[in-house]
Amino acid sequence: MKHIILGLCAVAVAVSLCDTVAFAAEGKHRVVVWSECTAPANVYPNDINGAVADALKTLKGWEVITANLEQPDQGISDELLKSTDVLVWWGHKKHAKVNDDLVKRIVKRVKEDGMGFVSLHSAHYAKPFKAVLLEIAKPGDEEMQKRVGSWGAYKCDSAVKIMAKDADHPICKGVEKCFDLGDTERYGEKFIVPEPEAVPFECEYRFPDGHMEKARQALCWTVGKGKVFYFQTGHETCKHYYDANVKQILRNGVEWVAPNK
């Protein structure tokens, strides 16, 4: 039975955790899209997880579930996590509220069981993303240990053009090689993360005075048995998760990190 969750995420369609587990579809991959219910309702009335789940619903052979911080077990019960093939994470203001035990369970699922993990935008500083990347950090790299996930700048001062950097990568499939998204929040290099195995997309920021600056936009890693994908676009006051190219990148990213079944 489906329930409508009251509260901040009142309009977000959610399914109670017990019921979602019971509804696990035979033979299908399951993706859980998590967010923290802090996106402005005039831009994302169903929060970020609702918009991302909407982009993923056309994936064939996938069951798409939303989860959020305010739910029991912070949206990710052990039972749900164990049946999740890909976890997509968007967080910003409430990183510190995420339980360390949940973070440990997520890292274990990625590293030991091959669950895919997708981190979006401000989740560059989310506990599970940082913890999963530290699993592959070089020993003795003090800057990485202290500042993993940090970008060099965070400013709403430019417009962004996304460009394929590795056009043959599966994450670029069906996406225009170059597209504009307009005004954005600029995350500037350097991005303190372990060396990625692929960078399917980079971007060019254009400032009002005409000068340009590049940054990595989409990065891929393998951590133990699992794959990890970070996509930088997705500030909560920009409507970028409704863009057709961004939606295709989200679908491709989920499929790329998915474990083989």
Ligand SMILES: [Zn+2]
């Ligand atoms: Zn942002």
